[in-house]
Amino acid sequence: MGFQETFRALSDPIRREILMMLRGKKMSAGEIASKFEVTGATVSYHLSLLKKADLVLETRQKNFIYYELNASVLEEIMLWLSQFGGKNDET
């Protein structure tokens, strides 16, 4: 919890890419890792940060670990951002 962790998590391109992949469907760690050039260990590290920031949820099944998006935190961020003029409020 906390904006610090959330924004930091969102600051890395790999992590943003992971979140985008996760729109709609769950994916296993290996499946996610296969989409990147970096090692599986590195992707695992990124997943752990996303998990710590509460941006993804994990569920175990067989010996796979599936990740899915948790959009609720992103909505909090949107809410926070909306305090800055939001859009065209004062036409």
Place this chain on the structure above:
Amino acid sequence: MGFQETFRALSDPIRREILMMLRGKKMSAGEIASKFEVTGATVSYHLSLLKKADLVLETRQKNFIYYELNASVLEEIMLWLSQFGGKNDET
């Protein structure tokens, strides 16, 4: 430009606080710095990052430098965030 810089800029509590201070009114660098415990040099460093991320604009006047909010980049961020379910789209 780029989400990397923007999110990174938003990840620091001091920088978020500065942005909130700047809602509505311009403030000089010294005025901003006086609100924090850290040195003026440190605040200057944070301001430079905010400026680089295009989140603030500066205007010089006398020997003061005034900063003001530039909300447009924040709106881009909101737009990017809205791809993640936005709200309660699929009731």
Place this chain on the structure above:
DNA sequence: ATGCTGTTTAGACAAACATCTAATTACACC
């Protein structure tokens, strides 16, 4: 030109980050 005030830049440094390789854990299946 000299000095004063506001602000930034330079240099140093500890802490945090992203990445790798190697080792370890966690399950399932034979």
Place this chain on the structure above:
DNA sequence: GGTGTAATTAGATGTTTGTCTAAACAGCAT
């Protein structure tokens, strides 16, 4: 119990970050 596959954790390493002190720059006033 042993083997194999999926994934994480540990340890090492180079880079980036946030902070400080001290120095430099920019204007204005004298």
